[in-house]
Amino acid sequence: MTDNAARPETDQPIINIVGEKVALGPIHRGVLPLYLRWFNDPEYARTTGGLGSGLRPMTREVLEGAFDHAARATDEAHYVIYERATLRPIGGTDLTEITGRTATFAIGIGEKDCWGKGYGTEVTRLMLDYGFKILGLHNIMLTVHGHNARGIRAYLRAGFRIIGRRRQVVYREGQLHDLIYMECLATEFPNTSPSVIALDHVQVAAPANCDAEARAFYGDVLGLAEIPKPANLRARGGVWFRCGAQELHVGVQGDFRPATKSHPALAVYDLAGLRRRLAERNVPIVEGEPLDGAERFYLADPFGNRIELLERPAG
Ligand SMILES: CC(C)(COP(=O)(O)OP(=O)(O)OC[C@H]1O[C@@H](n2cnc3c(N)ncnc32)[C@H](O)[C@@H]1OP(=O)(O)O)[C@@H](O)C(=O)NCCC(=O)NCCS
Numbered sequence: 001m002t003d004n005a006a007r008p009e010t011d012q013p014i015i016n017i018v019g020e021k022v023a024l025g026p027i028h029r030g031v032l033p034l035y036l037r038w039f040n041d042p043e044y045a046r047t048t049g050g051l052g053s054g055l056r057p058m059t060r061e062v063l064e065g066a067f068d069h070a071a072r073a074t075d076e077a078h079y080v081i082y083e084r085a086t087l088r089p090i091g092g093t094d095l096t097e098i099t100g101r102t103a104t105f106a107i108g109i110g111e112k113d114c115w116g117k118g119y120g121t122e123v124t125r126l127m128l129d130y131g132f133k134i135l136g137l138h139n140i141m142l143t144v145h146g147h148n149a150r151g152i153r154a155y156l157r158a159g160f161r162i163i164g165r166r167r168q169v170v171y172r173e174g175q176l177h178d179l180i181y182m183e184c185l186a187t188e189f190p191n192t193s194p195s196v197i198a199l200d201h202v203q204v205a206a207p208a209n210c211d212a213e214a215r216a217f218y219g220d221v222l223g224l225a226e227i228p229k230p231a232n233l234r235a236r237g238g239v240w241f242r243c244g245a246q247e248l249h250v251g252v253q254g255d256f257r258p259a260t261k262s263h264p265a266l267a268v269y270d271l272a273g274l275r276r277r278l279a280e281r282n283v284p285i286v287e288g289e290p291l292d293g294a295e296r297f298y299l300a301d302p303f304g305n306r307i308e309l310l311e312r313p314a315g
Pocket of ligand 1: 044047048091107108109110114115116117118119120121122143144145148149150151152153154157
């Protein structure tokens with residue numbers, strides 16, 4: 001099958017949605033040979049597919065089956081992405097699992113010369129606009145591989161926010177990557193002005209040569225998973241940890257003095273169990289006043305910094 005076979009049935013494809021750089025039109029059988037080429041391109045498959053897919057060859061039969069389903073599904077909306085200037089089909093995008101006021105967004109630009117030109121960001125904005133204004137959706141979500149920096153950047157720019165991550169579930173090139181969950185609400189779209197959207201990380205200061213003690217306390221006692229520091233920051237010392245969707249950085253401060261008032265508050269599952277573990281290791285704690293029903297206590301890290309640990313009631 002050649003790319004000629006992928007030409008739309010008419011010279012002018014049907015277009016439903018027009019942006020500045022891209023246009024979107026209904027999926028049709030004519031683009032399937034292109035999809036087959038894209039899905040079998042290792043560079044494309046590197047950042048696409050479910051947890052296990054994207055690793056095996058895509059066959060024409062499977063693709064045609066998926067097309068037959070997609071073309072008829074009443075809870076899905078599938079578009080071909082066209083480069084607006086040339087009307088060349090360059091990828092696909094969809095909203096699936098459209099139930100009530102929610103849906104799941106996906107995108108794939110198969111023509112690699114079109115990556116990094118702002119097309120993905122614009123498609124994402126157009127699909128959010130379509131989902132919220134035309135379909136009346138309220139919450140649109142997506143998942144993206146943690147190593148897909150280009151995609152994450154495009155989705156953030158379009159209005160999505162990171163809401164969590166499932167750790168070490170995507171296997172690519174010998175490594176396990178996180179699956180990132182993102183969402184956008186109708187009431188938050190379009191995000192036209194710069195704004196602070198979430199806490200990215202907190203930094204706790206520590207004296208020089210703190211790494212071993214930091215690992216023993218934040219890693220072994222509190223149970224946080226260490227994440228590698230970027231190579232350019234490694235020489236300074238200090239250790240970074242994942243803390244839910246955020247990070248906790250222990251950083252070296254030359255004239256270190258412990259922070260005894262300002263502090264990070266770490267959300268805990270099974271505070272009672274953690275309390276027992278701390279008692280077994282003779283780590284002293286200081287009880288805190290209840291806060292909106294949350295249970296909490298304080299302790300000092302090995303460097304004297306105040307740390308709050310709290311568990312909020314579910315719901
Ligand atoms: C992911 C994808 C949709 C993004 O679309 P795109 O058109 O390439 O992205 P855009 O040009 O709109 O935006 C990319 C952003 O990432 C940045 N970027 C580009 N290359 C990057 C890289 N290698 N690492 C980190 N950031 C990168 C760009 O600077 C831009 O950010 P900016 O607007 O702040 O400058 C597209 O590349 C794609 O389909 N890739 C293959 C399949 C895939 O990954 N699909 C998504 C599965 S969730």
